[in-house]
Amino acid sequence: MADLVLPPALRHARNAFRYIDNTGVSRGVYNGIAQTTGYGGDRVGATIELTPHGGRSSVARVERAQLQSLLMALRGKQNRLLITDQSYTPRGSWPSIAGAELYANADFSNGTTGWNTTQGVISVSDGVIRLSKTGQNDPDLSQSPTLVIGVPYVLRSIDLPGSNSIGTTIGPFLTIGSLTVDGRTTTPGYKVISAVAPATTSTAFAQVWNLSLAGVIAGAHAYTPFASFSRCFLSDGGGNSLLRSDEIDNAAWSSTGLGSVTANALAGPDNVATAELLNQNTSSGGHYRSQNYTIPSAAADFAASACFKASNRTWAFIVLEEQTGGTAAYAFVNLSTGAIGTVASGANMTNARGFVVSRGNGWYELHVVARKTNAATTMQVRVCASTGDNVLTYSGSAEGAVYVCRSSSFASGVPLRQTLTTSAAAAASSQTGGAIYVKGLPVSQTGLLVAGDWVEIDGQLKMVLVSLDSDAAGMGYLQFSPPLRRPVADNTPIIVTRPMGRFLLAPDQLAQFSNEPGLFTQSSIELEEA
DSSP, X not given: OOEEEOOXXXXXXXXXXXXXXXXXXXXXXXXXOEEEEEXXXXXXXXXXXXXXXXXSSHHHHHHHHHHHHHHHHTTTTTSEEEEOOTTOOOOSSHHHHHOOOOSTTTTOTTTTTTOBOSSEEEEEETTEEXXXXXXXXXXXXXXXXXXXXXXXXXXXXXXXXXXXXXXSBBSOEEEETTEEXXXXXXXXXXXXXXXXXXXXXXXXXXXXXXXXXXXXXXXXXXXXXXEEEEEOEEEOOOOBOSXXXXXXXXXXXXXXXXXXXXXXXXXXXXXXXXEEEEXXXXXXXXXEEEEEEEOOXXXXXXXXXXXXXXXXXXXXXXXEEETTXXXXXXXXXETTTOOEEEEEEOTTEEXXXXXXXXXXXXXXXXXXXXXXXXXXXXXXXXXXXXXXXXXXXXXXXXXEEEEEEEEEXXXXXXXXXXXXXXXXXXXXXXXXXXXXXXXOOOSSOSOSBOTXXXXXXXXXXXXXXXXXXXXXXXXXXXXXXXXXXXXXOTTOEEEOSSOOXXXXXXXXXXXXXXXXXXTEEXXXXXXXXX
16 A cells, blocks of 8 residues: 555646545434444545646646556555645635745745755656765755744655665654654655754655665666645643642642641632632742652653633642753733743743633633753642742741642643542543644634634544634644544644645545546546545
8 A cells, every 4th residue: 555645736627525434324213313323444435537738738738647657546546645625715714824834935836946865866757856866875855944843743745765765764854953754655645744843943754765775876866746844733642741730739749938738728720629828927038839740861752831810829830840951941820910921941941831711700820831951850840829929939938829720740741631639640542533622833823724614633534513712731622423433542743734634535435537548638536534
């Protein structure tokens, strides 16, 4: 099985999409009432009618050849075809806010313009770019877009082997500052990788080889008929590495500058009496509860959050501190107004970002996200009371300071939904069905996507059913159809720019075309999602 892509240069006369359900229907013998049972596996079907391609110009002859060779390359139902609805124009505000394709000349219509290579030679023929090995090192095909720190991006490519490259490692490879995401495999086809940018520049490789195998010599080559690099957003599986998220009076937490913690002192944002009151003492210093958890030594992004409400103090802040160098990232919130205060970070905790979401009735959900750059293996989270913006320490008085609820922390490059924990940490969950929680959206936006917009999730085309809005931390709830045919993991990219689905020929259908000899070729193909 191989992945092919419908060339964007081919002109469509008509695109027809249909819903293919897997529903059993029966009727009562006596009353005739229909009973239905959904068995899952619902999918999208498509009819693509292509206008006659051809003519006497060189461009027309290329398009005709692309059409004919594609239909023959499908090999009936053996291979898969990645398609998008070329008649589709997004209605939501995503394109104007988040941008579109970041690769210049992504469809290779202008030859090799914009594309770079080392240890290789590139050429374009019939809308496909070819990368040939010239030296002993790995050849690559790349561009370097400018990125925004803290924003998720997705890199997609189709990579197919040629002479002497069968069995080599090919595929997408992304380098952003110190972050590397390697999507290369020995299996050719459509590959998708994503990352939250920790730096402002990126070397986004549409294709990288590892040609260390014996017998691979100069002249070996591979092909890329499709490449794309764009902003995306991510599935939000939650997760919380902290224990006792709603019980900070528990022994899993430690006190500094507090006399006590009053358990279940107030109803939290969910109207359940699980919020707890931090009672400060009269010491001079910080006034907080803290908890440590173990993390990998590699550089990574981390997020922390908690819900706060004022008592006798009207400021609060949350801290992420790596425990090897003792440097921290933190964010303050004004509990009288809900305004974000100071957001700062130290030497080993970079790119600090703060977010505040109003949860009603005086409750504010405060988030801080930062990148740990050293080899620390322990992270500390602190939920703190304060007397003002950027006031880390103060002389307390024996009284209640602030209420706290739902403290969370997890490895993430963007704010994520809070997850309840008790005696054990909570791993991020996979999501199923026709609606999922998402993160990494442009903040505080309505109508990012609206009914009728398409997205790509895990190689499946989904149509948005209702408006996708984001809160002040860039989180939202995406509703679509058909439902997911398999669970999607946390951080799965949701693709808005040129969303595609993986299709195969429908049952009893042929990939056929009709020719007007020497001039024109036309075809109509019936497909359904693979």
